[in-house]
Amino acid sequence: MxxxxxxxxxxxxxxxxxxxxxxxxxxxxxxxxxxxxxxxxxxxxxxxxxxxxxxxxxxxxxxxxxxxxxxxxxxxxxxxxxxxxxxxxxMAFGSCRDLLSRYFNDGLPENAIILILRDVLDALDYIHKKGFIHRAIKASHILISATGKACLTGLRYACPMVVNGKWQKSIHSFPASTAGNLNWLSPELLEQNLLGYNEKSDIYSVGITMCELANGQEPFAGTTTTLMLTEKVRGCAPQLLDCVTFPRGLALESSGDCDSKSIENRKFSEDLHSVAELCMQRDAYYRPTAEQLLTHPLFKSHKKSMPLPDLLKPALPxxxxxxxxxxxxxxxxxxxxxxxxxxxxxxxxx
Missing domain, CATH: 3.30.200.20 (Phosphorylase Kinase; domain 1)
Structure with missing residues (x-):
């Protein structure tokens, strides 16, 4: 170096x-x-x-x-x-949020999402095993290099799970200066109750980020904080929007703009939907760890995917x-x- x-x-x-x-x-x-x-x-x-x-x-x-x-x-x-x-x-491609805003308003291609997600989970697995919770997983905190390497940032919001030499089963501290991250945070972190939260809260944020990468914007965008919190606590799980989860009838009701037409004409794989659902389960106990998610068939079936820079065209580094x-x-x-x-x-x- x-x-x-x-x-x-x-x-x-x-x-x-x-x-x-x-x-x-x-x-x-x-x-x-x-x-x-x-x-x-x-x-x-x-x-x-x-x-x-x-x-x-x-x-x-x-x-x-x-x-x-x-x-x-x-x-x-x-x-x-x-x-x-x-x-x-x-990081020559900037952040995933930049890519969505500039080139992919309706969301990234599925293979690009898979490659980015695999890198994010790899980083999270390392972070969690080192004894930290990230607490700010979102598209603007994922940067892409010229070679297509996705890197996590935003560690100023992270907190340790090891206190006085002991690994804590749950954490109760609320991240400072987190107004811009609320839509991505897990329901148990937002509730701030006696049960607290652990590293599985990051897995929920991964699910929200998957929706952001697939749909072009994060779930609950434009809703009030109170409504967002109520929906999460009730167990309302956001979805990847495609022709299956966003039927044609709903698309027609939404005024028939180009975004709706784009959703009507795409279909994400069952494996991608499966990973998103696993991440955003209301009960953190049932969410898999980052290490477990990396063994999901989604990642095994895409080992021979095109390089990420090719999938991001017309964006250029x-x-x-x-x-x-x-x-x-x-x-x-x-x-x-x-x-x-x-x-x-x-x-x-x-």
Whole structure:
């Protein structure tokens, strides 16, 4: 692994990629000058973050502590004036939320969902065995590399299951600054009752994320928090929308827009529906672990799938080769012209 220097002069900022942390952090495309390597730099504005500074510290420490190929790598973190700079690998396709918003409004292809899901479960299995609950699984916290590797981010919301050297059967703490994650959280976590919750709450979030990747938006989007909580507590399980779960009659009632027509014409496999249902069972006891889900036939039957970058077309990764060879690339318009693609401001919430 390359040695990165903790000084701003070693990095050439090329463009703004997006924002995160509720607008209190910016993610930039940058070149590491000693090696010409393209990187992502996240700048936390500590003057804006203030009382949430402990979340930044937690995210940096835990992300660097958890070393796994399916978890985003933070190579270096250092202070620059009022900002904290975090140097990480460039994830050239951005987040899954970016892909949905930009290219796949009606949802990703099934094979792409399976490949992404397999990587997410691999990361979760590792996280859970290390004694942590992620508590923020969603499309914007899944980044895709140029080679099609999906990596989890968002570890500032994570909490330990090991307290004072003892593994806890349940946790009762509620994640801080979680307003943007409520739709993905499990019913037992949202209830905040005496029973608490455990790592199976992440499995429920995986199910919600599957719906988000398949349908183009997460379940309960646009509903009030109270209604969302009521539906989850009642055991209302969201579904992958296709011609089976969204019959033609319902589609016609929904005004016949292009989204409904797209749903009418697609059908997800029984295995994909099965995994989603397993993840979103109301009783956490009956949900499988991440390790158990990885043995599901869904993943065994898709070992010879096309590579993820091919499945994500027309989306294209940022062209590292162009950026490497063009020292005069200093603004977004130039990058757009040279790489023949559009780089857009988005939500890189990692």
């Amino acid at each position: 390359a040695k990165y220097e903790a000084k701003t002069s070693s990095y050439k900022i090329i463009s703004l990629l997006g924002q995160g942390f509720d607008g209190k952090a910016e993610v930039h495309l940058a070149k590491y000058l000693p090696t010409n390597e393209m990187l992502a730099i996240k700048k936390f504005d500590m003057d804006k973050i203030k009382e949430e500074a402990q979340l930044v510290e937690r995210e940096i420490i835990l992300t660097r502590q958890l070393q796994h190929p399916r978890i985003i790598s933070y190579h270096l973190a250092f202070v620059n004036g009022p900002s904290v700079w975090v140097i990480s690998s460039l 940022m062209s590292d080769r162009v950026a490497y060879n063009k020292d005069d690339v200093t603004n977004l318009d130039t990058i757009n012209r040279l790489s023949q693609m559009e780089i857009y401001t988005c939500e890189w919430d990692f």
